[in-house]
Amino acid sequence: MVDILRRAGVEVVTAGLVAGPIRASRGVVVLPDTTLDAVAGEDFDMVVLPGGQPGTDTLAADPRVRAILARHAQRGAYTAAICAAPKVLAEAGLLEGRRATAYPGVLEARAGGITLEEAPVVRDGRVVTSRGPGTAMDFALELAELLAGPQRRREVEAALQRP
Template sequence: MPSVLVPLAEGCEELEAVTIVDLLRRAEIEVVTAGLAEGPVRASRGTVLVPDTTLDAVKDRDFDMVVLPGGLPGARHLEEDKRVRAILERHQRLGSYMAAICAAPKVLASAGILDGRKATSYPGTLKPADFPKVELLDAPVIVDGSVVTSRGPGTAMDFALQLVELLAGRERRTQVEQALVRPA
């Protein structure tokens, strides 16, 4: 079974975090949510999320994918956390998938992971002048090799379904999507 790490930071976008975790678990993919600190995480709209564990407890574990929810100041907290940067760099060397939505693609860009790649993010988050090596597009979801980026809360379901497809295949994605009763 594929494994996914979803770091949760104070001020993350709850719609994105919960959608990612929910859809991946519906696909029977192991998801580990890890708070940057001990205890519950208050998301950007005040929703309280309870991580499975702490980042310190899983920072040395290898995952098939690392997914960063966006939101502010959550994405900024992820970007400033040295452990998150080390996890991303190690997983890049391992060839694991990395994914980020909304403001979180900036975390990948700051780590150089988006250099030479196509990517998207919440409007205005990635400025061409700041990240000239990144080809910025306005698409809802971009897959470029082992990196997946998406725009924001409104694209969270498409983003999460794309992650399911990458990790578990098109058939599993279709099963999950049909059970959600999404219009064709």
């Protein structure tokens, strides 16, 4: 997602819950640009949550994450999540009365007030959700379109040589 957004000319800031590298669920090591504490008070056009377990549970349990999501949603910024991360949006109350998608089984127990869809990407107002790793490209391109416009999305997608 970061690569696609940067190709679209979007300024992306990645933030970790703590300083230093993060080992993702499949052993991929990511080095965030900064820490969550360092950017918690900043206003962004969009906050995007990555999926994967147990990281999604860690995000859901962090009061700083919930506060940032609530503040950004209240000011009309986009919030987005992929794979298991839509459950973080649900637990923060941001999916109530909305259409959404997620990795199968993630939102079913929380479906009260959420209209679940099986589409690769679902956008409902200022909230964007996606199903999982196989939909990450579609998700990233949707985010690029929202932040940089449809023409820029088409240019980025053409350069990717997608079928």
